[in-house]
Amino acid sequence: MSELQILVNGLVLGSLYACMAVGFSLVWGVLNVINMLHGSFIVLGAYISFFLYRHAGVHPFISVPIAAAALFALGYALQRGAINRVVARPVLTTLTLTFGLDMLAYNLMILAFSATPVRIILDLGRVEAAGVVVPVDRLAAMLLALLLTAVLYAVMRGSKIGRAIVAVRMDRDAATLMGIRVERIYATTFALGALMAGAAGAMLALIFPISPTMSGQYLGKVFIVCVLGGLGNVPGALAGGFVLGLVEAFAGVYLGPQNAMTMGYLLMLLLLLVRPTGLMGRKGYE
Amino acid sequence: MRTRYVLLAVGVAVLVLLPAYGGNYLVRFGTFLCMYAALALGWNVIGGVTGYPSFATAAFFGAGAYAGALLQVAHTPMPLAWAGAVVFVAAASAVVGIMILRLRGHYFAVGSIALVEVARLVASSWSDLTGGGMGLNVPILPGGPEYAGMVFLYSMFAVAAAAFAAGLWIEHGKLGFALRCIQQNEDAADMVGVNTTACKIAAFVLSAVFAGATGAVYASWTAYLDPSDAFSILLTLKVPVMAMLGGAGTVLGPIVGVVVFQAMEELLWSNFLEMHHAILGLMIVGLIFFLPGGLLSLGAHRRRAPARATSREVPAE
Amino acid sequence: MSKAPLLRVSGLEKSFGGVRAVRQVSFEVGRGEIVGLIGPNGAGKTTLVNLITGVVRPDGGRILFDGADVTTQRPFQAARRGLARTFQIVQPFPQMTVLENVAAGALFAGKATSRREAERVAAEQIAFVGLQPFADAPAVSLTLPNRKRLEFAKSLAMGPRLLMLDEVNAGLNSAELDNALDLIRRIAARGITIILIEHLMKVVLGLSTRIMVLHHGELIRAGAPRDVIADPRVVEAYLGQKFAKRYGRLADA
Numbered sequence: 113m114s115e116l117q118i119l120v121n122g123l124v125l126g127s128l129y130a131c132m133a134v135g136f137s138l139v140w141g142v143l144n145v146i147n148m149l150h151g152s153f154i155v156l157g158a159y160i161s162f163f164l165y166r167h168a169g170v171h172p173f174i175s176v177p178i179a180a181a182a183l184f185a186l187g188y189a190l191q192r193g194a195i196n197r198v199v200a201r202p203v204l205t206t207l208t209l210t211f212g213l214d215m216l217a218y219n220l221m222i223l224a225f226s227a228t229p230v231r232i233i234l235d236l237g238r239v240e241a242a243g244v245v246v247p248v249d250r251l252a253a254m255l256l257a258l259l260l261t262a263v264l265y266a267v268m269r270g271s272k273i274g275r276a277i278v279a280v281r282m283d284r285d286a287a288t289l290m291g292i293r294v295e296r297i298y299a300t301t302f303a304l305g306a307l308m309a310g311a312a313g314a315m316l317a318l319i320f321p322i323s324p325t326m327s328g329q330y331l332g333k334v335f336i337v338c339v340l341g342g343l344g345n346v347p348g349a350l351a352g353g354f355v356l357g358l359v360e361a362f363a364g365v366y367l368g369p370q371n372a373m374t375m376g377y378l379l380m381l382l383l384l385l386v387r388p389t390g391l392m393g394r395k396g397y398e
Numbered sequence: 399m400r401t402r403y404v405l406l407a408v409g410v411a412v413l414v415l416l417p418a419y420g421g422n423y424l425v426r427f428g429t430f431l432c433m434y435a436a437l438a439l440g441w442n443v444i445g446g447v448t449g450y451p452s453f454a455t456a457a458f459f460g461a462g463a464y465a466g467a468l469l470q471v472a473h474t475p476m477p478l479a480w481a482g483a484v485v486f487v488a489a490a491s492a493v494v495g496i497m498i499l500r501l502r503g504h505y506f507a508v509g510s511i512a513l514v515e516v517a518r519l520v521a522s523s524w525s526d527l528t529g530g531g532m533g534l535n536v537p538i539l540p541g542g543p544e545y546a547g548m549v550f551l552y553s554m555f556a557v558a559a560a561a562f563a564a565g566l567w568i569e570h571g572k573l574g575f576a577l578r579c580i581q582q583n584e585d586a587a588d589m590v591g592v593n594t595t596a597c598k599i600a601a602f603v604l605s606a607v608f609a610g611a612t613g614a615v616y617a618s619w620t621a622y623l624d625p626s627d628a629f630s631i632l633l634t635l636k637v638p639v640m641a642m643l644g645g646a647g648t649v650l651g652p653i654v655g656v657v658v659f660q661a662m663e664e665l666l667w668s669n670f671l672e673m674h675h676a677i678l679g680l681m682i683v684g685l686i687f688f689l690p691g692g693l694l695s696l697g698a699h700r701r702r703a704p705a706r707a708t709s710r711e712v713p714a715e
Numbered sequence: 716m717s718k719a720p721l722l723r724v725s726g727l728e729k730s731f732g733g734v735r736a737v738r739q740v741s742f743e744v745g746r747g748e749i750v751g752l753i754g755p756n757g758a759g760k761t762t763l764v765n766l767i768t769g770v771v772r773p774d775g776g777r778i779l780f781d782g783a784d785v786t787t788q789r790p791f792q793a794a795r796r797g798l799a800r801t802f803q804i805v806q807p808f809p810q811m812t813v814l815e816n817v818a819a820g821a822l823f824a825g826k827a828t829s830r831r832e833a834e835r836v837a838a839e840q841i842a843f844v845g846l847q848p849f850a851d852a853p854a855v856s857l858t859l860p861n862r863k864r865l866e867f868a869k870s871l872a873m874g875p876r877l878l879m880l881d882e883v884n885a886g887l888n889s890a891e892l893d894n895a896l897d898l899i900r901r902i903a904a905r906g907i908t909i910i911l912i913e914h915l916m917k918v919v920l921g922l923s924t925r926i927m928v929l930h931h932g933e934l935i936r937a938g939a940p941r942d943v944i945a946d947p948r949v950v951e952a953y954l955g956q957k958f959a960k961r962y963g964r965l966a967d968a
Contacts, residue, residue, distance in 0.1 A: 140504065194683065202449075203503050204445065204507075204642075204646075205686055208642065211635050212686070213683065215676065215679035217679075220676060222672075335508055339508065370519075370522065371523055373519055374523065377515055381498070384508075385497050385498075572829075572830065575815075575819065578811070583806060588789070589768075589790050589802075591824025592823045594791065
């Protein structure tokens with residue numbers, strides 16, 4: 113495989129990883145909650161896309177907004193019903209709670225979908241240029257992932273709700289004084305995080321086999337991206353996503369696919385030692 | 399307070415006499431009780447007393463299990479293999495501790511989870527050594543299942559007893575006082591002369607050593623290891639949950655939590671095997687919502703308020 | 716007792732992201748002195764204390780404490796050497812009792828070798844600052860003036876030779892202030908050297924044997940209180956004309 117091909121593969125993976133991670137990063141940054149459910153959100157989004165395709169023939173790209181909307185609703189309800197009760201508590205409490213909820217989600221998904229992997233096979237052909245081959249579905253997923261991430265960026269920067277989220281992240285108490293209803297912002301933020309996970313999952317269904325057992329793996333990748341890129345900002349998640357995508361692509365070729373994920377984790381641990389706030393860690397969500 | 403220790407003594411007596419009157423099933427149950435008690439008491443040192451949200455239990459449990467198993471495969475006598483495993487885990491956790499204890503709060507938690515993942519990935523991919531996903535067979539203890547059951551019950555019991563002794567020593571000693579200061583306010587602890595780095599590493603290593611010893615005994619007991627069993631994400635979550643169920647940061651809390659948790663598991667879950675994760679999840683939700691201080695905080699003779707949820711943590715930047 | 720100064724700082728330098736918070740600061744503090752450190756907000760006073768107690772590491776320069784080079788020490792080492800400090804924002808162990816808070820100082824930085832002995836030392840210091848009624852109360856339940864007393868008791872239990880008081884009097888009303896002044900005098904009477912960081916000139920002039928003025932990270936003047944406040948540079952940088960006259964009278968009084 114040519115170096116250029118590996119590079120392109122890494123970039124395709126990276127944009128998907130960025131899209132997967134950006135919601136998690138937002139929730140961590142704003143609510144100060146590590147959402148262990150994020151991997152299951154991704155998988156759930158993937159299954160929504162899969163079932164819509166299989167039973168209703170809905171094209172996976174059309175499913176992306178549907179999965180996103182469904183996860184938004186689920187996220188909003190979960191935050192209001194459960195997460196919000198512990199949002200001010202120490203990390204041991206919040207993390208254990210989302211960890212427990214993830215166990216529940218995992219179990220229910222196994223019962224509902226079984227552990228056997230499924231996938232959508234949709235041959236859209238491939239694009240070839242300068243000796244680099246990219247399947248069209250992957251290319252489309254990459255562009256869609258980047259588009260979604262860009263939309264989130266625009267929402268954060270431009271919309272009223274986005275600015276309110278940024279304000280809460282920077283100073284919760286001041287935001288309260290300014291009349292922002294923090295509880296609602298928390299719920300919206302959590303729901304947005306779930307939305308991005310659902311959308312990313314719906315796109316993943318097109319590229320990778322999906323199974324409830326993969327939620328842990330995706331969650332791991334999301335961790336890595338967030339630590340690499342720093343918390344709570346879109347450019348950081350993009351940078352982190354691309355770094356992880358490239359590392360996995362190159363490590364997969366040169367060190368063997370079984371070591372690709374390990375390299376990601378090692379990179380993350382290494383970075384935590386050098387810069388405990390990530391590559392682009394800074395205050396404010398932009 | 400005294401009643402609690404009397405109850406504990408009775409429990410210990412029942413446990414020690416198990417092989418004399420209980421069948422294999424009870425001996426096995428007792429061994430699991432001791433195993434989780436040792437793990438929860440160990441976790442409590444770093445997670446409860448020091449207040450560092452560690453989810454690394456399975457990393458050291460698995461490291462101890464593999465170290466012990468590999469030594470036994472290389473014809474080391476079982477007790478020596480266990481000792482070797484403990485030494486290995488102590489050294490490994492000291493190195494890892496120096497690195498990740500510089501992190502705080504959320505980053506520490508994520509780092510500790512990553513340790514488990516990395517360990518599992520390494521064990522899976524280094525198949526020349528560990529057998530990878532195919533697993534690793536450990537020599538079976540000769541002497542028949544009943545004899546073996548007794549040996550492993552008492553071995554696990556010894557590890558749990560040592561962990562309990564360490565917990566008592568910490569509670570009443572200088573180290574424990576320092577760790578509690580760190581739990582309350584790490585910067586202030588530094589300012590009053592606590593060598594926070596050294597104390598945290600000591601707590602982390604102590605906690606890891608009990609997980610490692612437990613893992614080594616477990617490997618010999620089950621005589622088979624594979625990466626997802628040794629570095630189980632379920633174990634890494636269960637152990638802190640057990641400690642919190644009884645009362646994190648207290649001496650007896652982890653034991654109470656383990657007994658209640660294991661009893662529930664045996665009575666309820668064994669009937670719903672395919673719902674194992676779901677019930678654990680629901681239990682966690684119930685624990686966090688309705689029992690934030692653990693079972694011991696319900697008692698009237700509470701020694702001190704559970705030191706938790708004092709203030710919103712400063713977002714890690 | 717040796718004649719050498721207790722604390723000698725030379726050429727101390729610290730920047731934060733390109734801003735030179737402390738520039739080439741050199742000074743000495745003799746045994747038994749009460750030195751007032753004044754300067755406008757952001758002059759680098761707290762950074763200077765942080766440098767001396769090892770909270771931040773200097774970019775350049777040297778710190779000698781009792782003849783030993785302590786430039787790269789960590790805070791716990793400073794505490795054990797007898798360099799104690801209080802914080803602008805008080806830093807207790809919130810869920811521990813007042814007694815436990817103070818005992819921590821005695822055990823980890825002071826001479827106490829057991830928890831029992833530490834609690835005995837702690838009880839003495841709690842009595843000294845007048846907190847006995849609250850000895851078994853959790854620190855978080857104390858009022859602001861009492862939390863400041865707790866800080867004093869904790870620092871004293873550490874058996875300090877140099878005590879740095881970083882705006883201990885901020886936020887106190889005038890009755891509380893008089894109590895605090897009295898307390899500082901009694902601490903000094905024990906032979907503990909004090910560096911007093913203060914905005915309240917009444918306090919500085921009432922206690923200090925010498926005053927140092929920090930401005931934009933530079934030590935622009937050090938000397939006897941009345942010389943310092945008469946210095947035009949100090950007047951311009953910090954006091955202002957009107958106040959200089961009033962403080963001049965205070966210093967004479």
